[in-house]
Amino acid sequence: NAGVTQTPKFRILKIGQSMTLQCAQDMNHNYMYWYRQDPGMGLKLIYYSVGAGITDKGEVPNGYNVSRSTTEDFPLRLELAAPSQTSVYFCASSYSGTSNHNEQFFGPGTRLTVL
Amino acid sequence: GQQVMQIPQYQHVQEGEDFTTYCNSSTTLSNIQWYKQRPGGHPVFLIQLVKSGEVKKQKRLTFQFGEAKKNSSLHITATQTTDVGTYFCARGSNYKLTFGKGTLLTVNP
Numbered sequence: 001n002a003g004v005t006q007t008p009k010f011r012i013l014k015i016g017q018s019m020t021l022q023c024a025q026d027m028n029h030n031y032m033y034w035y036r037q038d039p040g041m042g043l044k045l046i047y048y049s050v051g052a053g054i055t056d057k058g059e060v061p062n063g064y065n066v067s068r069s070t071t072e073d074f075p076l077r078l079e080l081a082a083p084s085q086t087s088v089y090f091c092a093s094s095y096s097g098t099s100n101h102n103e104q105f106f107g108p109g110t111r112l113t114v115l
Numbered sequence: 116g117q118q119v120m121q122i123p124q125y126q127h128v129q130e131g132e133d134f135t136t137y138c139n140s141s142t143t144l145s146n147i148q149w150y151k152q153r154p155g156g157h158p159v160f161l162i163q164l165v166k167s168g169e170v171k172k173q174k175r176l177t178f179q180f181g182e183a184k185k186n187s188s189l190h191i192t193a194t195q196t197t198d199v200g201t202y203f204c205a206r207g208s209n210y211k212l213t214f215g216k217g218t219l220l221t222v223n224p
Contacts, residue, residue, distance in 0.1 A: 031210050040124070042203060042216040043158070050210060058211070090157055094210070102207055103148070106157040 001026050004107035006091050012113045013081040021076040021110050023091030031094045032074040033058075033104065034066065036087040043090065049074055081114045088112070117142055119206050121215035129223050134191040136218035138204035146207040147187045149178060152217070153200040161189075163207070196222050 007022045025032065030051050035043040045058030049068040063085055065077040074093075078085060088111050092104040120139045128134050138147065146165045150158040162171055164180035164187060171178045177190045191198055201219045205212040 033211075035214075040216060042214040045211060045213075048211060059213075092158075096210075102210055102212070103160045103163065104158075104212060106159070109157050 003027065004091055004093055004105050006089075006107035006110050008110060009108065010111045012115060013078075014115060015081060015083065017081050018077070018079050019081070019112075021078075021089055021091075021112075023074045023076065023107060024072050025074075025091075025093040025105070025107075026072065027093060027095070027105065028071060029093035029095050029105070030071070031096070031102070032068065033092045033094075034064070034074070034076045035090045035092065036060065036085075037090060037109075038087050046076065046089075078112075083114050086112060086114045117206060117208070117213060119144075119147075119204055119213060119215040121204055121218055123218055124216065125219045125221075127221045127223065128194050130196060131193050134194050134198070134220055136189050136202050136204075136220075138187045138189075138215055140185050140206060143184050144180075144187070144206050145184075147180060148205045148207055148212065149187075149189055150203045150205060150214075151200050152203065156200075158203060191220075194220070194222050196224050198222055 004025045033048045034046040044060045047066040049055045091107040094102045094104045148163045149161040152158045168182045169180040175192045179188045201217040203217040205214045
């Protein structure tokens with residue numbers, strides 16, 4: 001199993017550009033998440049999904065959109081990039097929503113810079 | 116939101132010294148998870164604690180969950196250079212995690 005994969009690894013955007021960060025998992029996990037990590041600030045939840053066709057906002061959703069058309073894929077869309085979106089983005093997945101089985105598996109991350 | 120506070124923010128130790136990081140909440144935690152993130156890497160799950168007063172060990176790492184389920188700690192005995200990284204606690208609520216800001220551990224060989 002590849003686990004959770006993310007592409008690209010690095011990206012530089014100009015202000016106002018758009019892009020999609022890709023995330024895929026091959027563990028048949030129901031739950032998928034997008035986080036951003038800023039230096040010294042821990043991880044902040046952007047969006048999450050509890051299954052194909054279902055998504056919901058996390059703590060910091062403004063400026064982002066997601067979709068979940070399949071169990072495997074959970075892309076994150078930035079429509080109008082702003083310098084405040086410079087961050088490292090992590091995708092994660094977990095098997096179940098129950099409190100005893102929600103270990104999250106993280107992808108390697110995408111380092112995004114908006115200039 | 117329901118945050119968790121981690122202290123200290125940074126800790127520098129000599130190899131062989133012990134290290135402890137603490138995670139505190141103002142509200143009762145249903146469970147707490149701990150993750151480790153190596154420099155330049157991604158968070159990796161270490162453990163989950165669910166029961167009041169629970170203590171779990173993984174080799175040199177000891178995890179505790181407070182009796183009131185409002186705090187947790189991670190203790191590393193005799194640190195090694197391989198222990199460097201940021202240690203995060205995260206409160207679990209159904210299918211979501213809220214992460215603390217983490218404790219960055221550096222180890223001087």
